[in-house]
Amino acid sequence: MSWLKKRVSNNSTERHPEQSNAYDVIGGDKVIKAIAHEFYQQMQQRKETAELLAIHRAPIAESEQKLYEFLSGWLGGPNLYQQKYGHPALRARHMPFAIDENMRDQWLICMRAAIEIHIKKPEHQQVIIQAISTLADHMRNQ
Ligand code: HEM
Numbered sequence: 435m436s437w438l439k440k441r442v443s444n445n446s447t448e449r450h451p452e453q454s455n456a457y458d459v460i461g462g463d464k465v466i467k468a469i470a471h472e473f474y475q476q477m478q479q480r481k482e483t484a485e486l487l488a489i490h491r492a493p494i495a496e497s498e499q500k501l502y503e504f505l506s507g508w509l510g511g512p513n514l515y516q517q518k519y520g521h522p523a524l525r526a527r528h529m530p531f532a533i534d535e536n537m538r539d540q541w542l543i544c545m546r547a548a549i550e551i552h553i554k555k556p557e558h559q560q561v562i563i564q565a566i567s568t569l570a571d572h573m574r575n576q
Pocket of ligand 1: 493497501519527528531533537538539541566569570571573
């Protein structure tokens with residue numbers, strides 16, 4: 435899954451046509467849907483991520499659906515988010531929210547837990563956690 439590392443090095447959120455099949459390797463649509471669902475379950479259950487939950491405005495089901503659609507394309511599957519909403523421009527879309535290290539870390543607590551629950555192989559967990567941590571850090575705007 436070296437394409438993931440390459441992609442992260444230039445902070446791109448676009449899908450590269452020659453990227454490998456990380457999407458299939460981790461279990462495809464079903465697993466990605468489960469990760470997005472688990473991510474928001476974690477956020478709602480954990481006391482230490484209450485601040486992150488509190489800055490959400492949209493219904494959780496809507497945010498979960500968008501995260502699922504984004505992750506599908508980002509991991510090399512169908513570009514569901516882009517088809518619906520255009521270019522992800524994720525950093526710009528996060529500008530209305532104050533994202534500092536604390537918020538980033540709360541986000542990563544939820545994502546790490548979701549990945550560890552739904553991706554079976556530790557080596558796959560590791561490369562995706564690493565890549566998504568870089569992306570999360572890129573969302574910081576303070
Ligand atoms: C680093 C800390 C992050 C924080 C604090 C954060 C927080 C948020 C918040 C508050 C929203 C709006 C939800 C709502 O209005 O209810 C949002 C939207 C979203 N986030 Fe994040 N996020 C972070 C990182 C990420 C990362 C790394 C990704 C991608 C893997 C991501 C993917 C998305 C997507 C796809 C949306 C929907 C955007 C849209 O409105 O179309 N976020 N995020």
